[in-house]
Amino acid sequence: MIADKSNTFVESAVWKEKFPNLTAVFTTKHGGISKKHFSSLNTGLHVDDQPNDVIQNRHIIAQNCGWDLKNWIFADQVHGTRVVQVNAHHAGMGTDSYEKAVKAADGLWTFDQGLGLALGFADCVPVYFTEPETGFAGVAHAGWKGSVSNITGEMIRQASEAGVCADKIHVLIGPSIGKCCYQVDSRVIDQIPQELSEHNKLYEVIGDNQYKLNLQELNKQLLMMAGVKEENILLSEMCTACHEDVFFSHRRDDGKTGRMSAVIGWRE
Numbered sequence: 612m613i614a615d616k617s618n619t620f621v622e623s624a625v626w627k628e629k630f631p632n633l634t635a636v637f638t639t640k641h642g643g644i645s646k647k648h649f650s651s652l653n654t655g656l657h658v659d660d661q662p663n664d665v666i667q668n669r670h671i672i673a674q675n676c677g678w679d680l681k682n683w684i685f686a687d688q689v690h691g692t693r694v695v696q697v698n699a700h701h702a703g704m705g706t707d708s709y710e711k712a713v714k715a716a717d718g719l720w721t722f723d724q725g726l727g728l729a730l731g732f733a734d735c736v737p738v739y740f741t742e743p744e745t746g747f748a749g750v751a752h753a754g755w756k757g758s759v760s761n762i763t764g765e766m767i768r769q770a771s772e773a774g775v776c777a778d779k780i781h782v783l784i785g786p787s788i789g790k791c792c793y794q795v796d797s798r799v800i801d802q803i804p805q806e807l808s809e810h811n812k813l814y815e816v817i818g819d820n821q822y823k824l825n826l827q828e829l830n831k832q833l834l835m836m837a838g839v840k841e842e843n844i845l846l847s848e849m850c851t852a853c854h855e856d857v858f859f860s861h862r863r864d865d866g867k868t869g870r871m872s873a874v875i876g877w878r879e
C-alpha cells in the first residue's frame with residue numbers, strides 16, 4: 612500500500628495500475644479536524660466524536676478521492692455476515708447520520724458506477740472486491756467474528772449468484788491488526804473453519820490457551836475456498852496496531868480511538 616500526497620489515505624499501487632478507473636482507498640488518521648483521541652481524521656459517527664467534525668472529515672476524504680460525498684454509502688456494522696447489494700437509490704445513506712446507514716450490514720456491493728461503498732475499521736480486516744467486466748465492486752468488514760463466519764465467502768456467493776465469475780474476481784485485503792499484535796484464545800481459534808487446509812499458516816501457539824492469529828491469511832484461505840484465484844488476491848500485510856503513526860487501532864488504543872474507512876467504487 613502506498614500513501615497519497617496528503618496522506619489522508621493509502622491505496623494499492625498494483626490495483627491503481629491494473630484498475631485506473633477504480634477507487635479503492637483506506638483512510639489514515641491524518642488530515643482531518645477531529646480532536647483528542649479522534650485526532651484527526653476519524654470517520655466513525657458512532658464513537659462519541661463531534662458529528663460535524665466527522666462529516667467534515669468525510670468530505671475531506673471524498674474531495675481527495677475526487678468524489679462527492681453524496682454518492683457514498685455507509686453501513687451500520689454489527690460484526691455479522693450480512694452482505695447487501697446497493698444501487699444508485701441508496702446514494703448518500705449514512706454519510707451524515709449513523710441512523711440512516713444501511714442497517715445491520717458488514718458487506719456492501721454494487722454493479723453501479725459512481726457509488727463509493729464505505730465501511731469503518733479500527734483493526735478489523737477491510738476486504739475489497741472487484742471484477743472489471745461486470746463492474747462489480749464490493750467491500751466487507753471482517754473482524755474475527757466476520758472472518759470465522761466467512762463473510763468474504765458470502766460476498767463471493769452473492770456475486771456469483773448475480774452472474775460474476777468467482778475466478779475473475781480480484782480481492783485486496785487491506786491494513787488490519789496483524790499476527791504480530793493479535794493475541795486470542797481458543798474461543799476464537801476453535802471457530803476457524805475445519806475445512807481450511809493450511810491451518811498451520813493461520814496462527815501460532817504462544818502459550819497456554821494463547822495464540823497469535825493471522826486474520827488476513829484466514830480471509831485469503833476462505834476466499835480461495837470460495838473460488839477466488841490465489842494470484843487474484845493481494846495482501847497489504849500492514850498492521851494497524853504497529854503503525855501508530857498512520858492508523859487508529861482499537862486494541863492498541865484501548866477502545867478510545869477513531870475509525871478509518873475503506874472505500875471502493877468505479878468512477879463514472
Ligand SMILES: [Zn+2]
Pocket residue numbers: 788789790791792850851852853854
Ligand atoms: Zn502489529
